[in-house]
Structures are given as C-alpha cells and as structure tokens.
Amino acid sequence: MKLAIAERKEIATGTIEVAFNLSGKEFHFQAGQYVWITLQRLFYNDEHGQSRCFSIASSPNDKKFLRIAFRVSQSGFKRTLGEIALGSEVEVEGPFGDMVLPDDHSLPIVFVAGGIGITPFLSMLRFAAEEKIPYNITLLYANRNPESVVYLKELEELARQNANFILRNHFDLLDAPAIQKNINEGTIKTALWYIVGPPAMATETEKIIYKLGVSRGRTRLTEFNGYSAPVATGEKIETLAGLSEAVLRALDKNVLVSITDLRGTIIYANDKFVETSKYSREELIGRNHRILKSGFHRVLFYQELWHTISTGHVWRGEIKNRAKDGSFYWVDANIAPIFGKENEAIGYIAIRFLITERKKLEEKLEEDSRELKDTKAAILNVAEDLEREKESVERKVVERTRELKEEQARLIASINSLKFGFIVADPAHRILLKNQAVAKILGIPEESVTMVKISGILEGTVNLLERSERCIAEKQNFDLPEVLFGSKFLKILISPIVMIRDHNEVIGYVLLLEDITEAKILERSRDEFFSIASHELRTPLTAIQGNASMLLDFYADKIKDPEVKQMLGDISTAGHRLIKIVNDFLELSRFEQKRMKFEAKPFAVHDLADEVVKELKGLADKKGLELRFDPPAVSPPNVLADRDKIKEVLINLTGNAINYTKTGSIVIGLELVGKMLKVKIKDTGIGISPVNQGLLFRKFQQAGDVLARDVTQGTGLGLYISKLIIEAMGGVITIDESIPGKGSTFSFSLPIAAA
Amino acid sequence: MITKGMRKVFIVEDNKDLCNMYERLFKLHGHEVTVASDGLDALDKLRQVKTKPAVILLDVILPKMSGLDVLRALKNDEELKNIPVVILTNSFNETNENLFLAQGASLYLVKIENDIKDVIEKVNKLLSLV
DSSP, rough: OOEEEEEEEEEEEEEEEEEEOOOTOOOOOTTTOOEEEEEEESSSSSSSSSEEEEEOSOOOOSSSSSEEEEEOOSSSSHHHHHHTTOOOEEEEEEOOOOOOOOOOOTOOOOEEGGGGGGGHHHHHHHHHHHTTTOOEEEEEEESGGGGGOOOHHHHHHHHHHHHTTEEEEESOOHHHHHHHHOOOOOHHHHHEEEEEEOHHHHHHHEEEEEEEEHHGGEEEEEEEEESOOOSTTHHHHHHHHHHHHHHHHHHHHTTTEEEOOOOOEEEOOOOHHHHHOOHHHHHHSBBGGGGGSHHHHHHHHHHHHHHHHHHTTOEEEEEEETTTTSSSEEEEEEEEEEEEETSSEEEEEEEEEEOOHHHHHHHHHHHHHHHHHHHHHHHHHHHHHHHHHHHHHHHHHHHHHHHHHHHHHHHHHHHHHHEEEEEETTOOOOEEEOOHHHHHHHHGGGGGHHHHHHHOOOOOTHHHHHHHHHHEEEEEEEEEEEEOOOOOOOOEEEEEEGGGTTTTTEEEEEEEEEOOOHHHHHHHHHHHHHHHHHHHHHHHHHHHHHHHHHHHHHHHGGOOHHHHHHHHHHHHHHHHHHHHHHHHHHHHHHHHHTTOOOOOEEEOHHHHHHHHHHHHHHHHHHHTEEEEEESSSSOOOOEEHHHHHHHHHHHHHHHHHHHHOOOSSSEEEEEEEETTTEEEEEESSSSOOOHHHHTTTTTTOOSSSSSOTTTOOSOOOOOHHHHHHHHTTTTTTTEEEEEEEEEEEEEEEEEEEEE | OOOTTTEEEEEEOHHHHHHHHHHHHHTTTTOEEEESSHHHHHHHHHHHHHSSSSSSESSSSSSSSSSHHHHHHHHOOOOTTTSOOOEEOOOOOHHHHHHHHHTTTTTEEEEEGGHHHHHHHHHHHHHHHO
16 A cells, blocks of 8 residues: 655654555554555665565554654665655555454553554554543553653653553663562553563563563563564564565565564565465564464474574475465475575575475375275285185185095995995986996996996897986886896886976986896795795695595495594595695795786676585585575676686685585675675574674684584685785675674675776 | 506606505506606606507606606607696696696696596596597
C-alpha cells in the first residue's frame, strides 16, 4: 500500500514523528503492531529500494493518520524519511507483530519501555483511553536522559486522564531494586509484562523480572530498536536486505527466499515464500522458521542442517514444509550463512526452488516402487507357499503311493494265496489284476497269462472271450461248473463288475478258475465207495435171503422138522427186513448226498395205482384184507413226476396201510385239487393217535409201539424217504386224518403235467 | 446129462456165496451151470468151450476186469456176441443200467431187488425167447 507523508515533527531530542495520510485507505491495525516502510531507489550504492520496520505510535482509531516515530541517525533511510518532500509516497506493508493488548483487561499490565520502544505502548495507551477499556497499566519508562524521553507530554496527559494508567520514570540503569521500587510487589507477580527496548535492555529486564518471580508465560518481549527490528541485529540486516533485494525480486516468480537471523527467526520472506507458505508476511516475519516443519524429516535431519550452516557451510537438500492450511510443499533448498562486514555470520539466507510436483511424482514413484516391492514380496510369498504346498502335496503323494503300493502288495499277497485263479480284466480283455494260481492251474508260464491265451487253451470247451463279453453286456454271471482241461476238471465263473454308483456301468469282469479235479475224484471215489459199500452190504444179504428163500421154496420136502422150517422162515423174514433197512439207508444216503436223480415225465397215476394194487394184492390177501383202487368218474390228467420214485412212495404207503390194518380194506383214490392231483390211501387200520401223528414223517420214527412180528416191514425210514421224494417232485405228503381204532387216510399230491 | 429144457448157463460172479447160490438155483431148475469168478477167466472159458452157453449172467463189480469191459469184449467177439447177457448186480448206479443196456446187455437185474424166484423167472423167460 502506498501512503503519502502528510506531516513531520520533532517530538523529542533526535526523535521525529512522521504522519502518513490514511484517508481513503483501508488500513487496519491493532495497537502495538508495526509496519514495514519501503523507500524506493534509496539505497546508497544503487537504485534499489530499502525497507525498515517501525512501530506504530498512533491509535488504531485514528483513521486519518498513521504515525511513526524514529530516532534520527546517519542511516540514509532515516535521513531520507526525515527530508523527503511532504506528499512523497512510500510503500507501507503490514501491520505485523503480536504484541497486542490482551482481551482480558482484568490482568494488570506493566509496560517497560526503553527509548523509542515507547511507541507501541503509546498506541496501546491511546487506544485503551479512547475505547475506555479499563486496563490497569503501569508504564515504567526507563531512560538515561530525560530529554530524550519520547512522547513524555502525551504520556503524562494520558496518565492524568486515566486513573488506570500509572506512569513511572526511571532515569538510570534499570535493575531489580528499581523495578521493585516502581512496581508494587503484587503487580510484579500477577501482571503481564511487555518489554520493548534495545536488545540489551530488553533481555536484561526480562532476566531481572524472572528473578523477581515473574513466570515466563507472562512476558511479551520485543527487542525493538525503535526503527528497525524486531531483530537483534538491526543495522547489519538492513545492509543485507538491501543487498539481495534486487536479486531476490528477480527470483520472486519461482524461488522462495527467506532470510533468518542466527536463531532462525524469519526477518525476510519474499512473495513466493509468502504465497507458497500461505501465511501472511506478518505471520512469517518474527516467527521462527520451524513453523514450517512438516514432521516429515527426522530430528537428525534438522540438526545436521543447522550444524552445517552454523559452522559456516552451505546446506543443500530437499525439505518438505507445511503450509498454513496444513498442506505440504517440497523445496530444493540452498541455505547459506550471510557474513557481515566483519566476516562473522549474521544470518542465513535460504533460496528454495519449489519441487512439489516433482516430489509428488517421486513420492508416487516411491510408493509405486514400494507397492511393487510389496507385490513382489507377496508374489514371492505366494510362490513360497505354493512351493511348500507343492512339497507337502508331493510328500503326501509319495506317502499315499507307498501306502497304495503296500495295499496293493497285501492284496496281491492275499489273492496269490488263494487256491483258485483270480483275474480282473477290463471290457477289452486287458488283465488288470491276476494271481499266480491262474498260471499254475492252467500249467502255463506266469508271463504268458493273457485272456487271449487262456481263451485259446480252453478253446474246445468254451469261447471264453465271447462268454466274457456276453457276461458284461447282460450284466450276468456265467458259471461253468465242470470243464475238462487235459487231465483236470476246472470250474469257471465269470462275473461282471458293476459300478452301482455309476449308473450300473460295467467296468470289467472277474474270472475265477477253480481246479476241482481232486474234488471230482473225491466225488467219484465217494460214488465208487458208495457203490462198493452198497454192493458189499447187499451181497451177503442177497446170499442170506436167497438161500433162505431157496430152502423154503425148493428144499421144502427135505425139511421135515416144522421148527426148522419156522426158523428158516424167520431167517427169511429177517433177511427181507434187513434188505429193506439197508435199501432205505442207502437210498436216504443217496438222497441226502443229492446223488439221486429224478426224471420228471408225464404219466398216468391211474395205471400206476393198478400196478401197485396188483403187486401188493398177494400181501393183502394173506391178511384177508381187501385192496382196491377206486378210479374217479372223470379220468384225471397226467402228472409230471418220476414214475419209479412215485411208485416206491405208493408201494410204501399202501404197504404200511396193509401192515397196520387187521381187518377191513385199503382203498386207493384220486382227487383233483387245483393244479395238483391228490392220491389217497384209506385204510381201516389201527389208526395213529394225534400225538404220534406229528412224528410220522420224520427219520426213524415209527408210530405204534410194538412191531408185530409177521406184519410190519417198516423201518421207520419209509415215510421220511417218501416225503423227500414227493417234496422233490413239488408235491405234499400228509396224513389227512387218522382215528385210533378206525383207520387212517394218507395222501400225497403231484403237479399236473402241462397239457 | 442134458435133458429137454436144459440150457447152458454161464455165471460170472466173484462172491463165492452168491455164486454158489445162483449155481444151485439154476441147477435146481434143470440147467447146466458153468462159473467164472473174474472177467478174464470168464472170457477164456467162453472162448474155449465148443458149445456156447445159452445165457451169461454177469456181475458188474469184478476183479481184474470190470463187468462193462467184459460185456464189451463179449459183444466184440464174433462167436460170443449173440449170447444174451443178463447183468446181475447189487451196485446202485442208475446210469449203469442204461450204460449196460446200451452196451448190449439184454437184462439188468439188481440182485437185492429181485427175489431168487424173480431171477429164475426172468432168465427162463429170456431163454424161452432165444
């Protein structure tokens, strides 16, 4: 802002007050603040402008004038300021400074001013008086020379008008006793202390009041030289600032420039710096550079920086700074010490290039790189995991394979231990599994065992391959109970392997080979044994019976003695009985060994009945019994059975009837019941009690206690064998009814032969 | 002394008791009986004798040569094949009956099932047919 000089006057010895025209300008400041005034083309060596800061003496309420006071000196700036024509314009920047009155006016305030340092206090006092804010202010004015006390008249006037203001003068060295004398003890401890003055005085005063018990938070110190500051170095910086200004302005567009004192307090900030940091200039000036710390760099970083520059070297590096709004910016900085006329460091200059964009890119690259690294690491991890997984799986596979091999070995061992040959083959007749017995049974070498080979060997008897295929197709077992192979008898079974879970798919077949030669031989020998045994039993029986009969039949005339005859008769009878018993036993044995073969053929029972009646008539006649066959009115159909065996049964039942009947008749009848033909044998014999009826068709049971000597020929097996025969034919044999003393009716049924 | 109705009967039976019994039986009925106790002996005698018997009674279970083999041999012999052979056996093999009949036997009698009277009756019947 450009302001024009309106007035100028001397207010104390060697002190001038300049008033700048404020009318029409928007300029707001607080009491206690200061401004920077720039005079263009004033520097003594060149044409560049110079800036100085001055505290404001006028009240903020004074809208007309901005008043500053300064001590006249040899400084070109001040001479010019004191001499230039009224109406000349100067550049004014500001306001700056945070030495302002507190909001809380209950706190007592002590102003300690030295020399020109009074000007900010004057502004405050004027303001407080005008606004009638009841601040309790004690002003201790320290000066060596009463004549050079600035604004004395105004101060006295203000003190007179305001009871709250207390004015104290001390025209000597300001020491602790001096302070204690001028400020009461209570105020010392509780007041806010504002100290403005030349550096030495200000710092000294501060030390004194700390010693007097004032707490550190209660001081506001401005090392104020009256017309320059608030810095300690005053004139030297003035030189410095002027020197660089031209250069700096040229760089203003791209370069951030700041100048700090030896402690890092900012004393100059160029436009770019201000713009980038987003602080206002007054917020920067007087502040320590550390307000820009971003927190990005470590303490060591800053320590190293300071060490470099404080030892007289230039530091070069990249710094991340924090702007006022919290955002960050990166600078490429050159920080160098500034040397004064006596070649000692008087401050530092930092020239910084904004590299935020580049830095952002770098950061992104860094991030990307890290991400890439992380991704790579993650991939590696995954790869490692996979590797481990793979190894684990491999180990499991090895383990499982070993287990399977063991299982397989065990399986093979057990199937090898089988006596019979065992083959598992797929539908293409490829052998998947076989045991050693196959080769052994077939008498071929182990390695030549293939389905083709086996089929070839058995060619004459059975087409094994074709059979297997049919077996698979029909999902049926194929059984060859007896196959002659050379000198061996084999039993062959082919069974399809059906996967029930897979829709009954046939995945192959199992072939079983059994060498039944021995078994067959055994069977044969059993047959032979049987034959021989029966033969051996029968031979002597035949001899006994035959001879007895012959004696009775053909040598009767030679036997005179009736007792001898009777004995022969007994032998004959016994012989018959024995024969029957043996026969029964043999038959039963055969039956039980399933050796008996039945041939079921259709025949007429009618004819059979006639035959039996004819054969047994003699026996019946001997006992005086009637034996007859009563045929039904309608001739019944043929039955399907083994005629010889059925004849045996009929003879057995009829014979029994005859044996167990004393008087009366035995009648054979026929009855059609459904699909069966019933043959009935009714007698008028002694009957069988209900209790004994249950025992009838069992082995070796004979209902009836006593075996009459001449009658009974039953062995007890007859009925049992008859039952076996009838049931084998598919019929049923029963005792229909039996009443002791009245008679019995036995019957058996046979299936009708299909027409 | 050969009388009318007397025929030559040849019995092949290894059991002495039975052999005696049958011999006695046929002799009682007026026949001339020659016996052999095994197949080989039988064939020898049959071949040697000038007048062949009218019937041969042949047991099945025989030493040295089985009854079946004897039968086969008889039927293969030009001079003997026409002599009717009656199988007289106690062995209980059903297939045997068919086998022997197929082999040329005229009759298959199971001894124990046939009373001596039956035996003589059936053989006489056969002889009368011859």
